[in-house]
Amino acid sequence: MQPIAWNDLQDFLAVARTGQIARAAVLLGVDATTVGRRLRRLEARLGRTLFEQTREGQVLTEAGETLLAQVEQMASAAERIGEGADPPGALTGTLRVSVSEGFGIWLVAQHLESFAAVHPALTIDLVANSGFLSPSRREADVAVLLARPRHGPVVASKLSDYALHLYAARSLVERDGVPTLATLGKRHRLVGYIPDLLYAPELRYLHEIDSALAPTLRSSSINAQARLIAAGAGVGVLPHFIGGHDESLLRVIPDVAITRGFWLVTHRDTRQLRRVRAFRHWLTQLIDQQRDRLLPACNTVP
Structure with a gap:
């Protein structure tokens, strides 16, 4: 041969x-x-x-x-x-990280410079969009997923839980009154995901509140949803690390509290590579420092 x-x-x-x-x-x-x-x-x-x-x-x-x-x-x-072959302490090559859009933009991207500054020779691909690359197929070196993988040659650990609540713009509350469960989808329009474009079942938030609720303003992007809600277009579910840090938004219907989790996932054959270990350590420390952004007490309607 x-x-x-x-x-x-x-x-x-x-x-x-x-x-x-x-x-x-x-x-x-x-x-x-x-x-x-x-x-x-x-x-x-x-x-x-x-x-x-x-x-x-x-x-x-x-x-x-x-x-x-x-x-x-x-x-x-x-x-x-x-x-x-790298100089001692130097990280080179490419590190590809797959994260959800909201987590990637509102948490990782805001702090990634601190990791990049320590490792200037390392190329970092932050893939933050609606969907995930697969660590088991080696499409990504590190992924932060919404659920623990059930199979595949991967190692997963819980990174953190995070809270989600219903939010509305202050302008909407002033215009249409305080939303209640009875007014959702009626007097108060709902903002949410496009059902047939959901990339993870964990994103079915509204069904967890009431199976009859259905958004009429829909987007596959959590950031687009956040902008719609902030513009007063409707009421919707947002992670606290997005909605709780926008002064134009109020948490409404405080009895509604949803919890989800982030899972840190790597391929078992590459998890000990120095660049992968370094990023895992950095990300774990970042989430420890940002814990109050993930699981806090939110600003509610008085």
């Missing part, structure tokens, strides 16, 4: 992690045709089919799963070797 090029294995790993040749090509900085050609070459040299083509993208075959386990071990070893 002809020798297998490490580049071909890296392309295989990228496709296995992303599930699509096009996404892998973006990650690798090459065109999709090149990735496809390398995959075909790898399959020819191994004499095995590594992926099945589906409507969603590439799915690993049994042979592909076997190869993935071996290549991930090789990639982890290569990363550890690379770290060993």
Whole structure:
């Protein structure tokens, strides 16, 4: 058998992690045709089919799963070797962190400079949007998820609980009166998520209050929801670290209190990499310092 090029294995790993040749090509900085050609070459040299083509993208075959386990071990070893070549104390390479939009923008991004300043040679990707990258598929080095993963080669630990409440703009209360459970969705319009675009079941806040409640102003973005609520467009559920720190907002219907959790998740094969350990330590310390922003007493309607 002809020798297998490490580049071909890296392309295989990228496709296995992303599930699509096009996404892998973006990650690798090459065109999709090149990735496809390398995959075909790898399959020819191994004499095995590594992926099945589906409507969603590439799915690993049994042979592909076997190869993935071996290549991930090789990639982890290569990363550890690379770290060993760094000057003592220096962190280099790329650290990719996947977080929810609200947590990423309102907590992590506001303080990330302190971590970056200590590690100036490290490139940090903060992926903060509606959805998560998967640590189990090595799409991210670190992820902060809304639930503990039930399976996969990952290690998860509880980062913190956080509180959510119903909020309304002061202008809305002055205009339409104080919201009550009876007026939600009637005199007081509801702001919330688009049901079929929810990326996590933990975001079904309104159903927890009353299964009959349904928002009529909807967005997949928690930040867009926060702006709608602050503009007086309606009443909605926000994390306290967003709603409780906006002077234009009041917590309404104080009996309604929702609790969710953040879980810190890493791949078990890379969690001991120095850059991953350093970020985990920094983030844990940050959340300890910001605990009152997550689980505080909120400003309520008098």
